[in-house]
Amino acid sequence: MTPASELTGWLFDLYADPQDGVTLWLLGDDGRRHRLRQAFPITFYAAGPPARLRELCRFLKSQPVPVELAREERRRDLFQPSRQPLLAVRVLLASDQPRLFRQVARRFPDLTYYDADVHLSLRHAAVYGTFPLARCRVQAGPDGTVTALEVLDSPWDLDPPRPELRILEMEPDVDPARGEPAALELRSGRLRYRLPLRPARPLLVNLRAILQRLDPDLLLTNRGDTWLLPLLLDLSEEHDLPLPLNRAPGRGVARRGERSYFSYGRIVYRGSQVMLFGRWHIDRANAMMWNDYALEGVLESARVTSLPVQEAARLSPGTGISSMQIRQALVQGVLVPWRKQQSEQPKTALQLIESDQGGMVYQPLIGVYSSVGALDFISMYPSIMVRCNISPETVPLRHVEPSDADPGLVPRTLAPLLEKRVALKHRLAGMPGWDPRRATDKARSSAQKWLLVTCFGYLGYKNARFGQIEAHEAVTAYGREALMRAKEAAEDHGFTVLHMYVDGLWLHRPGASQPADFEPVLMDILERTGLPVSLDGIYKWVAFLPSRVDERTPVPNRYFGAFQDGSIKVRGLACRRHDSPAWVGSLQMRLIEIFAKAGSAEELPDYLNEALNSLHRDLTALSEGRVPLEELLVTQRLSRALDRYTSPSPAARAALQLRQVTGREMRPGQKVRFLFTRGEPGVHAWDLPEPPDPRQIDRERYRELALRAAREVLEGLRVLPPEPTLLPLEKYTRR
DNA sequence: TCCTCACGGGG
DNA sequence: GTGTACGTGAGGA
Numbered sequence: 231m232t233p234a235s236e237l238t239g240w241l242f243d244l245y246a247d248p249q250d251g252v253t254l255w256l257l258g259d260d261g262r263r264h265r266l267r268q269a270f271p272i273t274f275y276a277a278g279p280p281a282r283l284r285e286l287c288r289f290l291k292s293q294p295v296p297v298e299l300a301r302e303e304r305r306r307d308l309f310q311p312s313r314q315p316l317l318a319v320r321v322l323l324a325s326d327q328p329r330l331f332r333q334v335a336r337r338f339p340d341l342t343y344y345d346a347d348v349h350l351s352l353r354h355a356a357v358y359g360t361f362p363l364a365r366c367r368v369q370a371g372p373d374g375t376v377t378a379l380e381v382l383d384s385p386w387d388l389d390p391p392r393p394e395l396r397i398l399e400m401e402p403d404v405d406p407a408r409g410e411p412a413a414l415e416l417r418s419g420r421l422r423y424r425l426p427l428r429p430a431r432p433l434l435v436n437l438r439a440i441l442q443r444l445d446p447d448l449l450l451t452n453r454g455d456t457w458l459l460p461l462l463l464d465l466s467e468e469h470d471l472p473l474p475l476n477r478a479p480g481r482g483v484a485r486r487g488e489r490s491y492f493s494y495g496r497i498v499y500r501g502s503q504v505m506l507f508g509r510w511h512i513d514r515a516n517a518m519m520w521n522d523y524a525l526e527g528v529l530e531s532a533r534v535t536s537l538p539v540q541e542a543a544r545l546s547p548g549t550g551i552s553s554m555q556i557r558q559a560l561v562q563g564v565l566v567p568w569r570k571q572q573s574e575q576p577k578t579a580l581q582l583i584e585s586d587q588g589g590m591v592y593q594p595l596i597g598v599y600s601s602v603g604a605l606d607f608i609s610m611y612p613s614i615m616v617r618c619n620i621s622p623e624t625v626p627l628r629h630v631e632p633s634d635a636d637p638g639l640v641p642r643t644l645a646p647l648l649e650k651r652v653a654l655k656h657r658l659a660g661m662p663g664w665d666p667r668r669a670t671d672k673a674r675s676s677a678q679k680w681l682l683v684t685c686f687g688y689l690g691y692k693n694a695r696f697g698q699i700e701a702h703e704a705v706t707a708y709g710r711e712a713l714m715r716a717k718e719a720a721e722d723h724g725f726t727v728l729h730m731y732v733d734g735l736w737l738h739r740p741g742a743s744q745p746a747d748f749e750p751v752l753m754d755i756l757e758r759t760g761l762p763v764s765l766d767g768i769y770k771w772v773a774f775l776p777s778r779v780d781e782r783t784p785v786p787n788r789y790f791g792a793f794q795d796g797s798i799k800v801r802g803l804a805c806r807r808h809d810s811p812a813w814v815g816s817l818q819m820r821l822i823e824i825f826a827k828a829g830s831a832e833e834l835p836d837y838l839n840e841a842l843n844s845l846h847r848d849l850t851a852l853s854e855g856r857v858p859l860e861e862l863l864v865t866q867r868l869s870r871a872l873d874r875y876t877s878p879s880p881a882a883r884a885a886l887q888l889r890q891v892t893g894r895e896m897r898p899g900q901k902v903r904f905l906f907t908r909g910e911p912g913v914h915a916w917d918l919p920e921p922p923d924p925r926q927i928d929r930e931r932y933r934e935l936a937l938r939a940a941r942e943v944l945e946g947l948r949v950l951p952p953e954p955t956l957l958p959l960e961k962y963t964r965r
Numbered sequence: 966t967c968c969t970c971a972c973g974g975g976g
Numbered sequence: 977g978t979g980t981a982c983g984t985g986a987g988g989a
Contacts, residue, residue: 347977491978498978548979569977591983672976679975687979694979702980778985785984787973802984807972869970877988879970938986 237264238382240393241364242447243508243538244351246325252354253478254376255508256368257393257447263477265508266368268376272327272353275304275316275565276334278341283317286338295330296322304565316344316565324350335568344565352553355536356560361385362532362539363393385533386646388653398444401452402427407917414458418444434471437462441474448510449475450525455513456501459483463504477508490899497869498546499899505540517543526670527677534647534681548694551643551685555696558643567695592713593784594729594736594774598948600830602728602791603737603748604766604799605755607712608655609679610733611686612648613761614708616641620689622698630704632760639696644685651678652762709733712759719758723751729774731786736772743768743794767793771831773946775802790946792826804939811935813861817848818939825947838949845940852929852936859924862932863916865903868896880904884915891918906931 239258247253250267258264276286290297298320303313319334321327331346354360359381369378383390398418402411414433416423423440425433451458459475463483466473475483486503501516517528532542535553542550559566607613614620618630621638637645654675661668688694689702709732716735717727725737742748748765755763772791777783788802800806800822805815824841828834851857866881872889875882884904885896894917896902903916906928914922944950 486977489977500978546978549977551979676976683974684979689979697979788984802973809971866971875970877969879987881971 235370237266237366237368237370239264239366239368241360241362241366241381243510244354244360245507245538246323246327246350247478248323248325251322252324252350253508254368255477256366257395263445263447263508264370264374265478266370266374266376268379269322270324270350270354270357271298271320271322272324272350273318273320274327274331274346275302275318275344276338276341277314277316277344278338282338282341286317286334286341289334289337290319290330293330293333295326297330298322304563343568345560346566346568348556348560348566349537349541349553351536351538352557353560355557359384361534361536362542363390363529364533365391385536386650388650388657390533395447396444397448397450398440398446399450400454400458402458406453406457409919416440418446430465430469431471434462434466434469434473438471438473445477446509448512448525449506451511451513453513453515454511455503455516456488459504459511460485460502475509475511476506481507483507488897490897497867497899499868499897499901500544500546503544510539510543512540512543524673526673530674530677531681534650534678548684548688550681551688552695554643554647554681555639558639559696562639562642564639569695591732591786592727592730594786594789595726596774596776596782596784598771598773598831598834598946599728599738600769600771600832601738601740601742602769602772603725603742604769604772605716605735605737605748605752605763606766607716607733607759608762608764609648609651609682610709610712610761611705612644612682614705614712615686615689616645616648617760618704618708620701620704620708622689622696622701624701630708640685640689640701644682647678647681651675651682654678712761715758716755716763719754720751723754725751728772729786729789734766767795767797767799770794770826770829771834771947772799773948775942775946790822790943792822792828796826798822798826803942804935809864809866810939811862811864811932813848813852813857813932814935814939816861817845817936818943820844820848821940821943825943825949834947835949838944841944841949845936849933849936852932855924855927857932859905859922859927862905862927863903864906865901867901868898870898872896880906880913883911884913887911887913888915888917891915891920 237256237258239256241254242257242263243255245253247267252268252270254266254268256264256266276283287299290299300318300320302316302318304316305313321330335343335346351360358379360366365382367380367382368376370376396418398416400414400416403413403415404411411427413427414425416425425436427433462473462475484505488500488502490497490499492498503516505511512528528539528543531537531545531550532539535542535550536557537545537550537553556566617632619633619635619637619641620630621640624635624638654671658668658671658675661671686705689697689705713730713735717730720727720735720737725739725742727735728738729736737748737751739747745765745768752763752765769791770793773789774784775788777785785802790798790800790803792798803818804810805818821841821844824844825834825837828837864880866879868881868885872882872885878886881902881904884902888894888896904913905916905922906912907914907922907926908928912928914926941950
């Protein structure tokens with residue numbers, strides 16, 4: 231027990247606890263990890279007929295949970311300016327609230343509820359301004375009870391001071407999906423351990439000793455959510471040897487089961503999860519987009535959303551931005567509607583027609599061009615929401631314009647995030663390549679980007695708490711308007727608009743080859759639309775491809791080109807698809823890289839020979855069996871349960887095979903890896919215990935895929951005539 | 966020719 | 977505790 235004292239440090243963890251009320255973990259400047267407690271009552275609201283509210287009062291008083299009841303007059307929600315009477319239920323112990331509310335909602339389903347299912351850390355953030363790794367000054371009593379809490383920095387600071395985190399990495403020696411792991415590999419700083427998984431007793435004893443000695447802040451695992459931690463917990467129980475995965479003693483871990491859900495127009499699979507108390511567990515394999523932004527991005531998401539780090543690491547689209555909106559609502563005193571369980575309702579025909587109005591899509595002029603500038607509106611949809619003040623309660627009309635009116639909830643939520651991202655991008659642009667801050671800034675910028683992108687979709691989501699389809703449509707409507715105004719501006723400056731796509735424009739003017747040539751039109755577009763626009767780059771050459779079905783029809787999102795700085799941009803080609811084998815993607819990319827040496831469209835034919843030689847080498851490697859099987863792997867997502875396929879996709883056939891041989895069940899949304907093989911069933915699942923016979927590989931099919939990818943490039947660049955005149959390629963097509 | 970299935974964003 | 981929709985291309989009946 232420490233005496234009454236003042237502590238300064240970083241807020242590490244925050245959760246409800248039956249004894250403490252709220253438990254806070256502080257990484258102190260003294261290097262110690264302090265467990266503190268804080269009284270933090272939770273209030274939720276109910277509205278409805280007075281008689282029913284009186285019944286609810288009686289019910290609540292009969293419960294063993296300490297509550298305080300009061301009548302309050304508040305604005306019911308964003309759309310109702312008048313105050314209305316509500317019953318305020320103040321639950322004294324935060325850990326009681328979720329269960330109590332579930333009971334209430336079940337017994338009184340006819341009442342309307344507010345602030346009922348809000349994450350504890352958002353409530354805390356709204357009251358104290360806290361967020362994960364906030365710098366805090368805390369006054370605490372001798373038993374660790376917080377008497378005062380002051381946050382010293384803000385989530386919008388560009389360079390927050392960071393604590394030194396103790397990290398323990400832990401992973402199996404073999405991917406458990408593909409084989410039987412024999413040992414755990416542990417790493418912390420320069421320390422390395424290898425712990426055999428069997429026998430279990432010494433494993434548990436050693437692991438316990440390591441956890442106690444290192445006392446890591448972060449347990450960073452591979453397959454920890456779905457395999458390792460569940461296994462360790464089972465073993466620990468079986469052998470009656472407690473394992474201190476939590477830093478908080480005497481508490482179980484928090485587990486969530488696996489599930490498949492519908493998101494972004496497709497099925498997504500989410501494995502089970504294990505989360506700890508007083509310590510973070512992040513599973514690289516289960517963390518959303520860990521490869522994209524890793525720990526730095528996770529911490530950034532946690533800071534700006536106020537969600538705990540373990541939640542932020544597993545963030546699903548919508549959750550992050552929704553959390554920011556809820557926090558903003560609490561700060562503004564707007565009641566947060568309870569998100570009910572809603573059954574899936576098909577859209578009406580009218581809604582379908584209305585939602586047809588998406589982003590502006592234009593038909594590009596098919597062909598290869600030089601002197602082309604690519605212009606992008608910067609975070610277009612979020613910018614529109616902020617600039618035009620689009621929010622559910624501002625009741626957008628059909629036509630919106632930039633406005634300086636008092637911002638609504640959604641713009642208020644977005645503005646600081648947008649501002650922070652622009653500042654960060656600005657700083658990145660002026661940063662030399664060797665600067666070590668580049669990687670972290672990029673990771674943070676990417677995390678912010680993801681939040682900004684999903685916030686637009688969330689506005690049109692029917693189950694969103696602060697969504698409204700009209701607001702959603704107002705955004706896309708102004709987006710189209712802005713693009714049309716940009717087109718007019720470009721034409722006034724003598725440019726030909728080759729293409730427009732949602733938030734980008736491709737402008738061509740003979741001789742335009744310097745950024746300065748585009749400066750005036752950029753300024754003019756900002757002037758006419760109120761939205762910032764940037765020059766993505768100037769193409770040495772860019773090719774817009776025709777449809778594969780009809781060579782006279784352009785398609786909006788199939789193009790590729792080389793910028794003056796040597797970088798390459800590709801859309802809609804095989805190398806961009808996640809279901810292309812790596813070998814096909816890289817072979818196609820190599821071809822584009824060869825042509826990227828051309829200074830203009832006219833020089834492209836000079837590189838045809840080099841490209842064909844490159845293709846020849848790749849095809850020879852394939853026919854001679856020199857391509858590693860990993861490079862030929864195809865990954866596809868299961869779109870439904872296996873028995874729901876009318877004509878099973880290759881992925882479904884591979885999953886069936888896996889089930890027959892290993893008994894392993896794959897769920898919708900899970901990714902299946904397989905090779906194309908000859909004969910039935912035409913695939914060989916990669917996770918089968920037996921590797922495929924290399925002679926069984928369907929080389930013919932891979933060659934077809936390679937030739938198709940090559941044709942996309944060569945025909946797109948007009949250095950070869952279109953199919954079926956594939957004579958120049960013919961000589962490379964022998965087995 | 967029609968139907969089914971998978972992908973797409975950014976960096 | 978889950979953004980929506982739609983267009984493109986491939987493969988098979």
